[in-house]
Every structure is written in C-alpha cells, then in structure tokens.
Amino acid sequence: MTGTARGGRPLQSAFEQVGVDSALVGNAVAVLLAAYLLTRVAAAALTALAERSPRYRVTLKMFIPLTRFLVYGVALYVVLGPLLQLSATQLVAVSGLLAAAIGFGLRDLFAGVVGGIVLITEQPYQVGDKVEVDGDYGEVTDIGLRATTLTTADDTAVRVPNAATFTKNVANANDGAPEMLVVVDLAVATDADLDEATAVVRDALVTSKFVFVDDDHPVAVLVDDETYYWTVRGKAYVADLRDEFVFASDVTERSLAAFEERGIETPDIPVERLDGR
C-alpha cells in the first residue's frame, strides 16, 4: 500500500464522518482550479486586446474584474450547491462557524469581497483609471476579490482594500475615459508680458504630441495672481492618460525655452533673512 493510499483513507473516513462525499470535494477542487485558470486566461486575453488600442483600453479592462467575479460566482455556486444540501444539524454547525469566522478573523476579508462587488456594480473606478484613494495616486492595474492594486508614477504597486470605497474619498481623474485633464503651472515675474506668456503656454499645450482637443475637451489658460509672481495655468487633455506626466514635462520644458527666447522673466523668489545679516 502506498503512502498516498494510507494517507487517503483517514481523510476519506474524516469526510464520511461529517457526511461529505470525498468525490464531491474532489470535484469542488477541480472546479475552483478551473475557475482560477479561466480567470487568468480571460484577464490575459482582455489585457492583450486592450493594450492594442489606447482608445478602448479602459473600457476593455473594465471587463477583467467583471469576468473574475462572474467566473468565481459560478464556480462557488457549482461547488456549494451540492455541499449545502445540509441536514439541520450540519446547517446550524456551518452557520455558527461561518458567523464566528466572519465576526472575528474574516471580517476584513469579507468587507473586501463585498467592496469588490460594490466596485463592480457602482464602478467608482475601473481597471485603467487614474485614481487617488486615501492619499495614494496611480493607475488602477487590478481589481481583485479583496483589494485593488494601484501603480503609482514611481512604479510602486499599492494594494488598497476594496472596503476603502465605503470609508474613503475616491478621486477618479478620467472616469473611464482614455483621455484626462492635465494642469501645468508656470510662474512668471510680475513685470513680464502676461499676454505673451499665456500665448506661449497655449501654443505649448496645443502643439504637444500628447494633446487631445475637441469641443468636449477644450484647452484653457488661466492666470493666478500670487504674492510675488503670476502663475500661468494651462489645462489640456492628454490623448492617453499614461502620458500625463510626460505631457506636463513636455509643455513645461517648451514653455520655459520659449520664455527665455522671448525674454519673459520667471520670478526671483525673495529670500527673507531671519538671522539679521
């Protein structure tokens, strides 16, 4: 007799003692494994398809968590359907265990799963969106059963529990659209030619290789009067939200070069000497 057979018999008898067919458990494991593989394949296929088109990337990635929840939901139904044909005694025992588990150890996990379901139904954000949750800002790269993964600008993966959507403010920069508004601030001296400075910033915005402009996505240049300088604030949309930072850098770099070329002064910050010298 092999070790496996020797180990299998006590396990089988243990299942028989609680009234569960070992074949049923085997089927359940197979179904969950199949569900896991299916979600991985579906997520990989949807990601590959989404990355082919910047325009539809966010829309397509929205289906990844949806598929995951759907597949796991069906798998759980298939697994628990036969298992939950319980006697009254078994039902009481399972209910008690479940209540205790959720109440003590699994409360956060359960809240995360419920939060995930809320994310799927209400969609405060989707995979591909740029969001800020509880001070962390980045692109949503995954919505899991328990937590959402944000990838920040410095390529750090931040795991935010799905339950945070119940208690924290969620700021979504693009709300499912592939384009997003980017704000670029440039400071000029108070004696600078403000008309020319705003014209430069406007040109830098609309000539950028990353910009997206139409009637619904206009360009705006505003001026703020600060204490020692003026801020020229340019607002424009990027065609692909992943270009947010490189767009801001491109506009800033070309605006500053044009300021220098045209003699538009940038402010000297007044230094207050506190030591009396």
Place this chain on the structure above:
Amino acid sequence: MTDADGDSEPSTVNTGLPADTDSGTHTPDTDALDTETLLGDDAETFEAVLSGETAGPLAVVAPPFAGHERLLDAAADALDAERIRLGPRGREEKPTPVARFREALGDGPVVVENCQHLYERRVGGFEPLESALDALARTDSRVVTGWNRYAWSYLTAVRSVEGAFPATVETGPVATAAMAELLADRYGGDREYGWAEAADPPLVTVRAYELGRGRFALSVPVPIPTRFASSGDEERDAEAVVFERLAALSEGNLGVASAIWEDQTGDVVRPSDIVLPVSDVDLDREEAFCLRVVLAKERVTRAELAAVVGDAHDRIVARLARDGVVAREDGLVSLERSAVPTAAAETDRRRVL
C-alpha cells in the same frame, strides 16, 4: 485675371516648390473629374460661392492627393483669380507665404492652395496663420483657399479656424464607377482583367471570416471543401472586382488609387494584385507624431521637422522612409501617395491630433 498678353488664364505664383510637384497634382488629369464627382452634395455650395450667391471666403478641404487642385483650378477659372501655391519653405526665405497671401488679397480674387503651410506645429508657429486670417477678415476680395484635411481638423480643434470661413466644402470618396472611368482616361482603358489561376485546386479551401470590427476584428479561418467554397466573386466580372477593391483600399482617394494602379505592370490585372504597398506599420508615439505632421503638410522641410519633432527627427524619418511611408529629397520629407490610408489609420489609432 487678364495678364499682359491679354490671355484670360489665371496667373500662378509659385512659392518655393519645383514646378512639377508644387501643386501636389498626382490625380488623373481629365475633364471627367468635375466638381460633382469630387464634392458630391458640397458641389452646390462650391458653385454658389463662385457665382457670388453665397459669401466667402471659401475653404476647400481634402485629404492629401485627393484631387482638390482640380477644384481650385475651376475656382481660379471662374473667378479669373490670381493663383498662389504655398509650399514648405525655409524660415528665412522671403517673401514669406503669408506676405504673398496678404499682398495678393489687395489685388482682387485670389485662390490659395496648400494653406496648411501657413502654420508650424511649435510654439509661435501659428503667427503666420493668425496674420493671414486677420488679413482675410479685412479684405473684400473673393478668396478660395485649399486645405489638407488633417491640418484643417487640427486647426479647427486648436485655433477654431473654421470661424474665418463662412463656406466650407470637403471632398468625399470618389465612387467606384467614376474612379474606373478616370483611371481609364488617364492610363488607357485597354488593360485585360482576370483571376488568379490555381493549377491544381486543393480539396479544402481555408476561408477567413471576420468577427468584430476595426481594431477588434478577429479573423477566424474555417476549412471548407473547395467545391463548396465559391465566394461568388469568381462568377463576377474581374474588372468590376478590381475597381471595387481599388476604391475600397484607396478609400475613394484618386491619388492613392492612381499610385496603386501605377504599380500594376503585368499584362493582366487581377483583383489579388490590388494591394496597398504599405499596409501595416507599428509606430511609437514619437514616430506617429512625426508621421501625422507629414500627413497634415504633405511636404515638409527637415528644418521644420527638427523644430517640431526634436532631435530624433532624423532617426524617425529614416524609419518611416524604410517603411515606405515617406520619401526624402533635397531637405524635404514628403508623404508617399499610396501610404495615405495607412498613415491616417495608424496615427488615428495612436490618437495623434
């Protein structure tokens, strides 16, 4: 305009391009190419502006090589106007395009071609355009202007240029029958048409069925016994299928269709011979941006590309030239006619404005 010899031919002012290419004329030169063929429903607006029923200035918008120069020829004839052709120029060259434009506006009717050269996509690059639009607003002369479609769509988005033009017409795709007639007029209608012959037809033919649309189209190969695999095309006239395919691939653009047609050097033209020489390019953002600039200008100086694209422009232009999308000559980079559909599709996919 009547010149010194008393001829009533419209005068032409060349602004910097070689005489044989400055107009961008690559479309069939035939009387069959009339305004209705090119403009469709917009022909009425075009005629109304020329006859004075509708106030101008008029903007004629067309994709590269689509034949809009024929419309501008017709406008110059009808208005007896001075003809100005703008082109890519060195920044220091005099007179500047806008100076020529403004000067001509004072002399009476004027037709200006290639107005996409009035701007450069850089900080300060819109000043000539703004100056020209200001001059346009002050003149009482009748003015017809020609614009590249991609430059026009960019300028309407970022500069609201359409507000300066009470009337705008845009060329549409030329119908298959008209395209066949025009190409036969230009290249001769004595070609033979046929189908590709399979010496020994296989038992099974694999036919691809398209699922989905656009970028998400999925081609599913399905093996079918050859005897049941007839598409119906084989029973059709090969000539009709050739021109349908030509019209579809060129998107009704006569210049593109001419380029594909000129590649047909065999005795017999088969539908399977009608292909775009450049059908698939995979560009990054920098390359797509550079290509979009060339697509919107049709011809652009290297100096302008360097100012707009940056230090990488040489490398990018070399790559685009290798792919057959652009051609390089004497400090100029020009768009290849047959690459227009591919360049437009790829830059649209990358969402480059």
